[in-house]
Amino acid sequence: MSPKTLGYLITLLTVLIAYLLSRGKPKKGKYKLWGIAIMLLISLPLAYSIGITYAEIAGNPWAALMTFYAFPIIFSIGLIMLLIGVFKKDEAIKTCAV
Template identity: 40%
Template sequence: MAFVVALLIVLVGLIAAFQLSEGRSEKGRYIVWGIITMIAFAPFLSFLIGLTYGMTVRNGWTATIMMFLFPLIFVIGLIILLLGIYKNKEEDR
């Protein structure tokens, strides 16, 4: 049941990111995708990957891969967010 809930949260985050970034500038898209990556994707995707790998290998200690995946995905989202914040708007030509 926990897998289903985590997967639903990731899918809802994906749909929300597409809906919220539609019609925005490139700068706005980066900001939306960065926030969604940090809030929805990082914790729940690392949970899904870590526990799935742990169940496949049949070793509980392998689920600690979540501790490495969460900060990695979170930092990727933070980089995307910072790109959106500090991106210069292109002037009309």
Template identity: 45%
Template sequence: MPFIIGYGIAILGAITAYQLTKGKTNKRKFIGWGITLMFAISPFLSFAIGLTTAVIVMNGWAAMIMWVIFPPIFLLGFVLLLVGIFKKEEKVKF
């Protein structure tokens, strides 16, 4: 049952990020989602997927797939954060 906690925290993090970035500029959205992916979604989602896989195949070593899932999701969050930091604000021309 601990994988339910992992899924719950990942979903809660996504909902929180959505609520915090609603109505913000694209720069702020990239920064918010990048931080959320790195620290709230990727560790807990990879943990939950790893434990779910281990339960399904009935092998504890299958939980090591979390070490394969975590880095790409974390790097995606890091790239989103960097895009948000270095993105130029677009000026609205009338």
């Protein structure tokens, strides 16, 4: 199994596990879970696989340096999702006092 395929496989399994863990949770919990999953488990293998795939398509080994651009972007998306989950206000049931 090539490292590129392994990176895509890790990403796919992480997305599947994160989806199963986030089912039935409130939005705040989903944002936290997906933020952590993206930052820690998805960003690096996905960025690596994207960089290697692009280098193979371009035919230039130096094109794999795209990994250095893709990783911070994907990591930042995860960080933003985590921060939204941390600082989002709880959705309380609003009742009218009669």
